[in-house]
Amino acid sequence: MNEDYLWDKSGPPDPEIQKLEEILGALRYQPKPFEVPGNVVVLRPRNYVPLLAIAATLLLALLAGGIWLRVRSRNEPHQARVPSGPPVTSPKVEEEKTVPKPKPEKGLAPREHNVAVHYKRRNRTPGLTPREREEALAAKQQLMLALRVASEKINLAQRKIQSTSPTNQIKNHHRVG
Amino acid sequence: MKTLNIKKPLIAWLIIITTAFVASAQDSRIQMSSLDHLAAKASQTVDVSIDERLIRVAEKLFSNAKPDEKEIRKVLVGLKGIYVKSFEFETEGQVTPADVEQIQSQLRGPGWLRMVGVKSKKDGNFDVYLLMTGETIGGLAVLHTDQKELTVVNIVGPVDLEKLAKLEGQFGIPDLEIEPTKRSKKNDEK
Numbered sequence: 001m002n003e004d005y006l007w008d009k010s011g012p013p014d015p016e017i018q019k020l021e022e023i024l025g026a027l028r029y030q031p032k033p034f035e036v037p038g039n040v041v042v043l044r045p046r047n048y049v050p051l052l053a054i055a056a057t058l059l060l061a062l063l064a065g066g067i068w069l070r071v072r073s074r075n076e077p078h079q080a081r082v083p084s085g086p087p088v089t090s091p092k093v094e095e096e097k098t099v100p101k102p103k104p105e106k107g108l109a110p111r112e113h114n115v116a117v118h119y120k121r122r123n124r125t126p127g128l129t130p131r132e133r134e135e136a137l138a139a140k141q142q143l144m145l146a147l148r149v150a151s152e153k154i155n156l157a158q159r160k161i162q163s164t165s166p167t168n169q170i171k172n173h174h175r176v177g
Numbered sequence: 178m179k180t181l182n183i184k185k186p187l188i189a190w191l192i193i194i195t196t197a198f199v200a201s202a203q204d205s206r207i208q209m210s211s212l213d214h215l216a217a218k219a220s221q222t223v224d225v226s227i228d229e230r231l232i233r234v235a236e237k238l239f240s241n242a243k244p245d246e247k248e249i250r251k252v253l254v255g256l257k258g259i260y261v262k263s264f265e266f267e268t269e270g271q272v273t274p275a276d277v278e279q280i281q282s283q284l285r286g287p288g289w290l291r292m293v294g295v296k297s298k299k300d301g302n303f304d305v306y307l308l309m310t311g312e313t314i315g316g317l318a319v320l321h322t323d324q325k326e327l328t329v330v331n332i333v334g335p336v337d338l339e340k341l342a343k344l345e346g347q348f349g350i351p352d353l354e355i356e357p358t359k360r361s362k363k364n365d366e367k
Contacts, residue, residue, distance in 0.1 A: 053185075074229075128237065139227060139235035146225040146259040147249065150330040151345040153319045157303035158342060160295040 205288075205308035205316020206258060207331045211279040215264045215327065218271045223263035229334075232256050252340045258333035269324040277322055280329055284318055301326065307336075314338075 004011035036042060128136060216222045227235070236253050239246040264272070284291070284306045293305035301323030308316035317338070319330040332341075 057189075074233075132234065133238075135231075136234045136238050139231040140238045142225050142227055143232065143235045143253075143259065144249070145223065146227060146261045146330070147252065147341070147344055149223060149225075149261050149263060149328065150259070150317075150319060150332060151341055151343075153303070153321050153328060153330055154305065154338065154342045155345050156300070156321070157293050157295055157305055157319070160297055160300060160303055161293060 205318075205331070205333045206260065207280060207283050207318055207329065209260060209262045209280065209329055209331065212262050212264070212276060212327065212329065215272065215276065218266060219264035220267045221263075221265040223261055223328075225259065225261040227259045229257040232259065248340065248344060252337060252344060254335075256332060256334035256336070258331075260331040260333075261329070263328040264326065266325045271325070272322060272327045276327065277320070280318075280320055284320070288315070289318070307338075317341075 005014045006017050216224070232253055236250060239250045239253070241247050241250065266272070281304075284304075288308050288310065290307045290309050291304060292307050293303060295303040297303075301321060304318075304320040306318040306320070307314050308318075314336050316334065317330070317332040317336040319328070321328040
């Protein structure tokens, strides 16, 4: 057996190998186009882009809705959010109410009563630290001043309208701009 | 090419969302800083600037048990800001037409509706403007100009004028005599 021929077809051909080549040649790979059997359903690769786009828009819509609700809830009255409890008053009024005439509560020793009063006082504005309370009091005063001025001016204008004769220039529901 | 399919709805949504927010945030706040120079000439100045956060903070101190404070709470519902600038002068002519124009020009903007305009030689001019957002009131501005006074009140947010007007005299704060001349006049009228 010529091994060179067996190895790389160099050298003189070996009849024995050639015979084997002929026999096995029938089984050699024959390139031919791929044929799908008729009973097999071919699935095309699905295009997920429109689905992704829809999902993204829905997500954005939900996000926008969430932000919208949050903005709306911030504008809603705070009654629901303010914990129910004793009425909140300014510290001065609070002290007048609680300190001068403390009614001893039933079953409480004087010291215990003081603790109870102190506890009540501390819980007048739940959720507010002393600093926040100070800020709230300042804001309340400013707010009342602002509302007072606003109310006063509106009432003055109203009174002027009511008392002014038709010769004066009163323009109601006059659109500007 | 396929990325365009995503981009289009995304851009559309962004435009829609932005438009919605811009529309909802139609601001009724008036810029009043142009009047600050009057403080130096004024004998009495009131300058109140309360934003939404401060309103919400202060709101906590108003009791529902007290009728007058309850009324104030009702007025505060939904408000986003209250801004007041009031100047009183010893002498006349301190307020120039340009000062008033700075405010009035803003109130000629879209949405603002001049509800009341009163001109009185005795008590000066009163202008009440409302910012209408559809059927609801989105803001209020009151401009009072007198020989010796200029007051601008700006409330941002839904205002109930009736409730606001009723508040006068309900406050438990001392009389700060912001308008001593007006008060005496009012008393004279009574």
